[in-house]
Amino acid sequence: MDRRDFIASLAGSSLALAAGAAIAQSSPSPKELRIGFQKNGVLLIAKQQGVLEKRFKPQGIEIKWVEFQFGPPLLEALNVGSIDYGPTGDAPPIFAQAAKANLLYVATQEAAGSGAAILLPPKSPIQTLAELKGKKIAFAKASSSHNLTIAAIEKAGLGYDEFTPVYLPPADARAAFERGSVDAWTIWDPFFAIAEAIPGVRILSLSKGIVSQNSFYLANRDFTGKNPEIVAAINDELAKVARWADSHRDEVASVQAAATGLPIEPWKRSVERSDFVIAPLNPRVLDEQQRVADRFHRLGLIPKPINVRDIVWDWKPTA
Secondary structure, eight states: OOGGGOOSOOOOSHHHHHHHHHHHHHSOOOSEEEEEEOSSHHHHHHHHHTHHHHHHGGGTOEEEEEEOSSHHHHHHHHHHTSOSEEEEOSHHHHHHHHTTOSEEEEEEETTOTTOEEEEEOTTOOOOSGGGGTTOEEEEOTTSHHHHHHHHHHHHTTOOGGGSEEEEOOHHHHHHHHHHTOSSEEEEETTHHHHHTTSTTOEEEEESTTTOOOOEEEEEEHHHHHHOHHHHHHHHHHHHHHHHHHHTOHHHHHHHHHHHHTOOHHHHHHHHHTOOOOEEOOOHHHHHHHHHHHHHHHHTTSSSSOOOGGGGBOOOOOOO
C-alpha cells in the first residue's frame, strides 16, 4: 500500500461528528450494504451463515460481499467509498490514518490468538531471531505482518536497516518462499496454517510473545455518520457470530474449509489458535495500537505522528 492511494481527507473535529449525526437522522437507509472481507475469521462465517442478510432484509437492504486478499487494499476501498465496512489487522489502519483516510475504527477483536508467525523454509540454518540479520524477509507492506516483523527484529536487538524487507502480498510471498528467494516469511492464517504443513518448514517465532496483534473492524467515516444504527447493527450481529464460533470450533473449521475449498486440517489449526470476541475498543487495545503507530513513525514509515483515538467511533453494544 502507498499513501498516494488514500485521497480523501479525514474530518477530525467534534463539529464534523455532530454534523454527521444530524445527517443520519434525515438520511434514508441505503439500498445496499457493501462488506469487505478476507477468507478467514468472523466475517467469513457471517457470510456463510447469511446473518447480515437476515438482519437487513426487513429494511430492504441488500448485502454485497467484496473479497480482499489482505488489509491495505481493503482500506483503500473503504477510504474511497467502494465498500462501507471491513476487517483488518493492526498495521493497515495506521498507514491509512497517516494518509488522512476517510475511515473509523468501529470494533475490535482483541489479541486475536497466535495465528501469525515468522516461517523458515526447509533446510534453513536459522535458529534465532538474531540470525535474521542481513536476511531477506517477505511480508505484505503496511500489513499486520509488517508490524510483527519489526517487533521481532527489535526484540532480537536488530535495527530496521539490518535486514532486507521484501514487500509481497501473501500469494506472491508464498511463491518466493517456496522458491527459496527469501530467507523467511512473516504471515497470518490461513496462509500460515497452509505453509506450516509443507514438509521441512519451521516456525521461527509465533506472534504471541512478541506483540499483541489485535484485529479491527472499520467503516467508512461518511457512511458511519449517515448510518450509525447500521454500523452498530453489523457489530452486534458479528459479536453474536463470534460467541457462536468460540463454542463451535469444529463447525467453524468446516464452514471455512467449505467456503475456501482448502483442506480442513489447516483450518482446524487456524481455528484452534484463534480468539473469537468482538467488542468496542478499550483503553488497553488503544494503547497497544498507539504503540504500533509510534513504532512506524519512529522508523520513518509514516510521515508524522498520529493519535489513533482521533478516529475511534463509540459503539454501544445492544446484543
